[in-house]
Amino acid sequence: MTTIIDGKAVAKKVNEATATVVAELKQQGVQPGIAVIIVGEDPASQIYVRNKNRKATKLGLHSVVRQLPATTTQAELLSIIDDYNSDDSIHGILVQSPLPKQINEPLITLAIDPKKDVDGFHPTNVGKLLTNFPGKYPVANTPRGIMTLLAEYGVDPAGKQAVVIGRSTIVGKPMAALLTNANATVTIAHSRTQDLKALARTADILVVATGIAHLITGADIKPGATVIDVGMDRDENGKLVGDVDFDSAQDVAGLITPVPGGVGPMTIATLMQTTVELAKWSDLGE
Numbered sequence: 001m002t003t004i005i006d007g008k009a010v011a012k013k014v015n016e017a018t019a020t021v022v023a024e025l026k027q028q029g030v031q032p033g034i035a036v037i038i039v040g041e042d043p044a045s046q047i048y049v050r051n052k053n054r055k056a057t058k059l060g061l062h063s064v065v066r067q068l069p070a071t072t073t074q075a076e077l078l079s080i081i082d083d084y085n086s087d088d089s090i091h092g093i094l095v096q097s098p099l100p101k102q103i104n105e106p107l108i109t110l111a112i113d114p115k116k117d118v119d120g121f122h123p124t125n126v127g128k129l130l131t132n133f134p135g136k137y138p139v140a141n142t143p144r145g146i147m148t149l150l151a152e153y154g155v156d157p158a159g160k161q162a163v164v165i166g167r168s169t170i171v172g173k174p175m176a177a178l179l180t181n182a183n184a185t186v187t188i189a190h191s192r193t194q195d196l197k198a199l200a201r202t203a204d205i206l207v208v209a210t211g212i213a214h215l216i217t218g219a220d221i222k223p224g225a226t227v228i229d230v231g232m233d234r235d236e237n238g239k240l241v242g243d244v245d246f247d248s249a250q251d252v253a254g255l256i257t258p259v260p261g262g263v264g265p266m267t268i269a270t271l272m273q274t275t276v277e278l279a280k281w282s283d284l285g286e
């Protein structure tokens with residue numbers, strides 16, 4: 001009865017389409033390029049960056065990983081971003097978070113050329129998303145990947161009640177904007193929300209992005225709802241789990257994403273898709 005959303009399968013499909021576009025672009029003399037900047041040696045970040053680099057290379061992109069020491073100053077990081085801003089071989093710039101304390105993250109976001117803002121975090125691009133601005137601009141990859149999953153599984157947000165738990169700039173807020181633009185009725189909930197679980201139970205589409213392992217259980221889900229788990233948490237045994245207790249939730253949900261194998265692979269696939277789009281828009285004016 002319950003459909004388990006196969007993020008790996010949809011990511012594969014997106015990646016195949018990306019590889020095709022990369023081949024076409026190369027025929028026109030354009031190789032899309034991504035630069036990922038990582039400051040410090042956080043082990044989880046190292047793994048993410050390695051995975052991104054591997055995928056980018058596999059899809060035919062020019063991929064640069066710039067590893068910087070944890071002691072990097074803000075001025076040094078800003079100067080490196082400037083170099084990539086004026087490097088024609090680089091179409092997407094991603095500064096991996098978290099950043100060390102001496103670096104002011106919002107200022108870094110602001111320093112990236114909005115046309116190379118492959119994360120879609122620059123206020124110019126966030127503003128465009130919020131205003132449903134016409135034209136082409138990058139949108140945060142995790143929420144965009146979730147919209148792709150919904151479309152692939154025939155879940156149309158129009159007219160539905162959507163609840164997004166989490167108000168971050170990287171997931172919750174852009175997710176709410178995308179769902180609003182797709183004509184859902186959206187509520188953003190967060191750690192200060194009263195009766196959070198009762199609210200969750202009103203959702204036809206429930207997106208959980210809190211970083212709290214197993215916050216949402218089957219009892220908090222409307223029967224038949226679509227449940228999207230953005231969590232990447234560790235349980236007591238160090239195992240990767242989501243913000244949703246999958247075992248109890250899968251008996252209630254109509255569709256549900258697993259962790260791993262749900263939203264995570266879509267984030268990387270969408271990041272590659274966005275990089276290629278940035279190259280097309282900038283070099284071919286499309």
Ligand SMILES: Nc1nc(=O)c2c([nH]1)NC[C@@H]1CN(c3ccc(C(=O)N[C@@H](CCC(=O)O)C(=O)O)cc3)C=[N+]21
Nearest residue numbers: 048094095096097098119260261262263264265267268
């Ligand atoms: N500027 C910036 N942009 C980001 O997009 C960004 C970032 N910083 N910092 C860290 C987070 C985390 N993130 C993930 C992407 C893919 C998986 C992923 O592929 N997960 C797999 C497997 C994970 C595993 O097995 O460890 C899955 O869910 O199936 C996870 C996490 C991107 N982030």
